């Protein structure tokens with residue numbers, strides 16, 4: 417059984433999708449052993465509703481070292497699902513190849529510091545991009561710079577708004593994150 421830890425900061429719909437995929441067999445032979453949030457958020461409620469052990473570690477400089485201390489042993493994968501803190505270099509290096517993130521744009525475009533959630537969608541629309549999508553990538557100490565595992569794009573429509581873009585991207589994320597998790601675990 418593969419052992420997954422999920423990190424969240426927000427609504428946790430990607431966490432919910434992963435929970436559902438483990439339940440329905442789309443992600444076979446895996447379990448979420450722990451959910452960690454860096455702030456109070458609905459993602460934590462989703463873990464509690466499913467009786468998954470969870471913990472809040474307040475965001476800040478000590479986050480990565482505190483997380484390292486409480487992580488269960490034998491972790492196969494750390495999944496960032498709408499997680500907004502930056503993990504420090506030491507943490508990234510000690511779990512190299514075992515941390516993945518989903519980003520709401522087509523990396524390497526529209527990544528880096530400050531590029532999260534609606535900020536990304538606003539920048540994409542402002543730049544007049546013809547397409548957007550989502551990217552799953554390995555996490556390294558360079559923000560959004562790790563190797564790409566899976567990416568899926570769609571065309572931006574003429575009357576696209578931040579809200580419609582966010583919704584379309586979530587749909588793409590629900591499709592590619594479980595696939596990427598299976599790829600990395602197997």
Ligand code: GAR
Nearest residue numbers: 426427428429430498519520532533
């Ligand atoms: C997702 O769209 C994810 O790509 C984005 O936050 C949203 C979280 O939704 N992540 C980032 O912007 C990270 N840079 P969720 O909490 O409902 O899964």
